Each structure stands twice: as C-alpha cells, then as structure tokens.
Amino acid sequence: MIATLSGVGHAAPADTARTAAWFDAHQQRPTLVRQFVQRLPKGADLHSHLSGAVYAESYLAWAAAAGYCAQLSPRDLIKPPCDTSPGVVRVSDLSAADRAALVDRMSTRNLAFAGRSGHDQFFDSFRIFGKAGEAPDANVNMLIEVTERAASQHIQHLELMTTLQGKPVRELGTRLAQAASPAALTWQDDTELQRHRAWLLDNGMRDQLPLGRQALDQLDAAYAQRQACGQAQPQAGCAVSVRWLQQTTRTGPPEQVFAQLVYAFEIAATDARVVGINLVAPEDDAVALRDYSLHMRMIGFLGRQHPQVRIALHAGELTLGLVPPEALRFHIREAVEVAGAHRIGHAVALGYENDAAGLLQRMKARDVAAEICLTSNDVILGIKGADHPLPDYLAAGVPVVLASDDEGVSRIDLSHEYQRAAQGYGLGYRQLKQLSRNSLSYSFLPGESLWRDAAQARPALACAGDTLGAPRPSARCQTFLQGSAKAQRQWALEGEFNTFETLPAWRLKDGPRSPGPRSR
Structure with missing residues (x-):
C-alpha cells in the first residue's frame, strides 16, 4: 500500500475505520471490490470525451432510428439517404452477427480478434461512430x-x-x-x-x-x-x-x-x-x-x-x-x-x-x-x-x-x-x-475549494468547526459555501461519504448487501 496518499487530516471516525477495515479484508475479492467501488462516492470524472463515452450499442440504436445503413465490408456506417446495394443493409435490419461485428468495430471489444493494435482500433473507432453522432438529437x-x-x-x-x-x-x-x-x-x-x-x-x-x-x-x-x-420527478442524471x-x-x-x-x-x-x-x-x-x-x-x-x-x-x-x-x-x-x-x-x-x-x-x-x-x-x-x-x-x-x-x-x-x-x-x-x-x-468549477490543504483534508477556516457534509452547516460555513460552486460540490461529496460509511454492508464479515438507491 502506498503510504504517501493517506487521506488523513481529521482523526478517523469509527465509521471510516470500519469501512477501511472491511475493504482491506476483502481487497482480493474482485466481485466484492466492484460492489464497493460502484457504491463509492466519486467526486468527478475530469477526463472524458463525450462522443467516446457512449457505447456502440447506443449509437447503433440511434442510427437505426434515423435510417442509417451499414456497409458490411469493410464495416462502416452510411448516413441517410442510402441505398441497400450489395454489401449494404439498413442498420435496423442488421443480423445479430453483423450487429455484433459492428460493435466490435466501433470499440475495443474483442480486441484480441481485431487483427490490429489497440492504438489503431481505439482511434479509428471515432471515425465510424462519429457519423452516428450526427443523427438527430x-x-x-x-x-x-x-x-x-x-x-x-x-x-x-x-x-x-x-x-x-x-x-x-x-x-x-x-x-x-x-x-x-x-x-x-x-x-x-x-x-x-x-x-x-x-x-x-x-x-x-x-x-x-x-x-x-x-x-x-x-x-x-x-x-x-x-x-x-x-420538475417533480427528475431523472437521476x-x-x-x-x-x-x-x-x-x-x-x-x-x-x-x-x-x-x-x-x-x-x-x-x-x-x-x-x-x-x-x-x-x-x-x-x-x-x-x-x-x-x-x-x-x-x-x-x-x-x-x-x-x-x-x-x-x-x-x-x-x-x-x-x-x-x-x-x-x-x-x-x-x-x-x-x-x-x-x-x-x-x-x-x-x-x-x-x-x-x-x-x-x-x-x-x-x-x-x-x-x-x-x-x-x-x-x-x-x-x-x-x-x-x-x-x-x-x-x-x-x-x-x-x-x-x-x-x-x-x-x-x-x-x-x-x-x-x-x-x-x-x-x-x-x-x-x-x-x-x-x-x-482539481475540477475547473469556479470558487474557492472546501480544502485549504487538499492533501491533508483540512477544510477552509470558515467550515473548520463543522461536521463536513452535514445537512445544516454553520452560518459562517454556509456563507462560504454559497460563494463557491466547487465548495458546494465538495460539501455534498462529504455528505455522501458520511452516508456511505454508515451502510450496514461494511459491518458484515462476508460481504456487502445490495448497494441500494443513490443517496441524495
């Protein structure tokens, strides 16, 4: 374990220590680690290309709805209007095998069978799904x-x-x-x-x-x-x-x-x-x-x-x-x-x-x-x-x-x-x-950070006496948070960690229960 990234700064509460102990005890169990990190509060994803973040199956569904065709050899997408000449079929009419082959072509799935390097397969996939990215909506x-x-x-x-x-x-x-x-x-x-x-x-x-x-x-x-x-019932996103x-x-x-x-x-x-x-x-x-x-x-x-x-x-x-x-x-x-x-x-x-x-x-x-x-x-x-x-x-x-x-x-x-x-x-x-x-x-959200020392998790002086992530911060801390979009997100993340570390799953010896719905 790399000791230089300790994350300390406050005395570790019992819930943090218990959660850490559970993780140490189960770190060699991939299925349990996956359940843990999936439920783990994650502040941000700062390096993500919108078009490359979408799965090929979604692009094909949108292409089918928009009337695209697929060229079967070499595999490619054709924007409408398109004629179903020999070797060309509408995306909506693709066979299961041809659809699967297009998914492989538009991603690094089954890379070992692609007959090319991961580098070339990765970057060339953008050329194909970029066309589907021009479909309506x-x-x-x-x-x-x-x-x-x-x-x-x-x-x-x-x-x-x-x-x-x-x-x-x-x-x-x-x-x-x-x-x-x-x-x-x-x-x-x-x-x-x-x-x-x-x-x-x-x-x-x-x-x-x-x-x-x-x-x-x-x-x-x-x-x-x-x-x-x-609205009254917004989607989670x-x-x-x-x-x-x-x-x-x-x-x-x-x-x-x-x-x-x-x-x-x-x-x-x-x-x-x-x-x-x-x-x-x-x-x-x-x-x-x-x-x-x-x-x-x-x-x-x-x-x-x-x-x-x-x-x-x-x-x-x-x-x-x-x-x-x-x-x-x-x-x-x-x-x-x-x-x-x-x-x-x-x-x-x-x-x-x-x-x-x-x-x-x-x-x-x-x-x-x-x-x-x-x-x-x-x-x-x-x-x-x-x-x-x-x-x-x-x-x-x-x-x-x-x-x-x-x-x-x-x-x-x-x-x-x-x-x-x-x-x-x-x-x-x-x-x-x-x-x-x-x-x-390290996001580019505007405003001061909640942390005056991020490496040691020392909060800004305005919030130093508060329980981080608490539903009702002190008046001084609240004023500070209202002036910073970044600090607001950081405060919310601390609240999620408070919830996460008290989940019953991390008190069990054999493994976690279902992660359950996302806490708000």
Whole structure:
C-alpha cells in the first residue's frame, strides 16, 4: 500500500475505520471490490470525451432510428439517404452477427480478434461512430447516457470534452493562411501570434462565439426537457453537474490549430459553462509530433491573454516504440512549463522525460494534477501494472485523479478505474477516498475549494468547526459555501461519504448487501 496518499487530516471516525477495515479484508475479492467501488462516492470524472463515452450499442440504436445503413465490408456506417446495394443493409435490419461485428468495430471489444493494435482500433473507432453522432438529437442522447451512468455510480460532476463550431473555425484558420499569401504564414514569436489572433477576431471569429453559446443553450434546454430536470420527478442524471472543455484537434495545419485554440480560449472566457480547453487526437500523429512545441507556445501565449481560462492537456500519451525516444523526453514538461497546463491527461511517458524527478517536483510545486486513465493506457499503449507511472506520481506527492477517458470505446466505467487502481496498486479505502476528493479539488468549477490543504483534508477556516457534509452547516460555513460552486460540490461529496460509511454492508464479515438507491 502506498503510504504517501493517506487521506488523513481529521482523526478517523469509527465509521471510516470500519469501512477501511472491511475493504482491506476483502481487497482480493474482485466481485466484492466492484460492489464497493460502484457504491463509492466519486467526486468527478475530469477526463472524458463525450462522443467516446457512449457505447456502440447506443449509437447503433440511434442510427437505426434515423435510417442509417451499414456497409458490411469493410464495416462502416452510411448516413441517410442510402441505398441497400450489395454489401449494404439498413442498420435496423442488421443480423445479430453483423450487429455484433459492428460493435466490435466501433470499440475495443474483442480486441484480441481485431487483427490490429489497440492504438489503431481505439482511434479509428471515432471515425465510424462519429457519423452516428450526427443523427438527430444525438448530442442530447449522448449527454443523457453519460450523466445517467455517472449518477448510477455516485459521480457528482463531469467535465466533458466536446467541439463547438469546429468546421467554421477551422475554415477561418484556412482563410488566415490564404490572407498571408504570397508571404508564408509564420509563428516566430508572440508578436506574430498576436497579429494572427487579431486577424481571426476581426474576420469572423467573434461571430462564431454566439453560435457556440446557442448550441449549448439548445443542448441544455433539450436535456432539461427530456430529463424533467427541475420538475417533480427528475431523472437521476439531473443531479450530476456538467461543464465543458472546448477541444482542439492537434493534427491539422498550424493555422487551423491556432484558430481552434483562439476560439477555445474566447468561448471559455465568455461562457461559464465552458470551464477550460484541451488538445486532443493521437499525440504520436506525424503532424502532432512535428508541431508539438509550437502548439505549446500557442497555448501559453493565449493563456497569457486569458489567465482566467483553465488548461487541461493530453501530454505524454506515448511510449517507447510508438515514437522515437527523442519525442518522449519533453512533452509533459512543455505542457507544464510552456503551455501552463493545470492538469495533464495520461502523462504516461514520465519515465522517459529529461530530469523526470525534477519534473515531478515542478508538478507538485505548481499543483498540477495528473489525470490517470489506467484502462485507456493499457489498451492504447500496452502500459499497465508496474510499467505505469501512477505509483511514481503518488510517491512524489503530485495530485492524482482517476478518469475514464472514453468509457464507451474501452467498454468500462469510472468504477472500473477505481477497482483497477485498488487491486493493481494496493490502494486502500482512505486512498480511494482522497482520489475522489481530488477530482473535485482539481475540477475547473469556479470558487474557492472546501480544502485549504487538499492533501491533508483540512477544510477552509470558515467550515473548520463543522461536521463536513452535514445537512445544516454553520452560518459562517454556509456563507462560504454559497460563494463557491466547487465548495458546494465538495460539501455534498462529504455528505455522501458520511452516508456511505454508515451502510450496514461494511459491518458484515462476508460481504456487502445490495448497494441500494443513490443517496441524495
């Protein structure tokens, strides 16, 4: 067990000690651990791609309802209108065998029989289900599925990656390059970056911002209507708060990447629902490798224009053999030091970084969190067990959160990641509890944290004398909570832990009873 993530701070009450003892006694029983972590209160999933979080079966159901067809060889989806020519069949008419084969093609299910690497199978699946994601009501259907699954696992908050106004913003980047003709577009320093940013803002970028906000307005309204949020009998997913990270695809030409980044920072600075930005797509792509340092400079520059915008970046989602060794030595460091990232997604290539020990110290000093996606790293990179740097981050005191990445593609959920962390790395209950707390502490929700010392679970002075999570906090604490969306969620999480630790299941010697309904 890794002692550096103790989760202590208050004297452990009897219920916490009893729950921890039960978990220690049953940690080698996967079925019991699964029941435990499924019911475990989990603050947030901070690294989740909305489209990749949806299961293939759902996409096929929506495609069938929308009149899509399926090409049988090679397997693909065809948007309507489509003709049922030889080798093409309507999705609604697929045989059980063909439907199962499409599920395999749209995910990493039965990966051993795919005839390709997990890396290629994983990333290529987006190309296929992305078409189904264009079906009517697909966005609200996706959000409903993801929030309902989160609610069933006692997750309080989601920060989902998505793309608003992707195509017109990329086209605006192409126009930027055309406007520079016959001179080549260059990116030498901040002066040039500022000139390019100003051109984009003056030539259509500002017009795209209300359209992005309108898309979110429509999604919010459709979701609330479908889920009966705010009504007498709302669906469980309504209780899960959702915020967005505007993502930029890193595999395009520099002008398109820069235009997307400018838009991401602008909409995050003007719409409270968009709490940060991210950079996505395979980090080992040839263009992504070529332009990696340029992308970090672009983000660092834009971050200085909008210091209030939070930055989460995929960095170090690489391993030896996938890319030359030279590409492994600086990606995480530049994301931290050049781009100014507040969270690093994956960060698997830690051991190959120049001065990895110094990098760990820098991440700890800057309070930069590592978003750990264990199953994704195993499937895509083949990194698991002792080869994974999770213990190194924990031992160095770098804040860690567990995340799902693309639970639909990987055929998992966040509970599975908690189970994998517990059974693969010997984490006890108090450590899992701290990881859950971390996920809200390092969320991009606005407001002060409930914790003045998150690692030691010391609450803010306004709430230091209260029972954390109590239904009626003191007047001073209540005033503090009302001024912080983050602290409100953290307080609710503590209340859920109070309920969780008093469940009769953890008093039994042989195993838990049914987890029962979600406490409110």
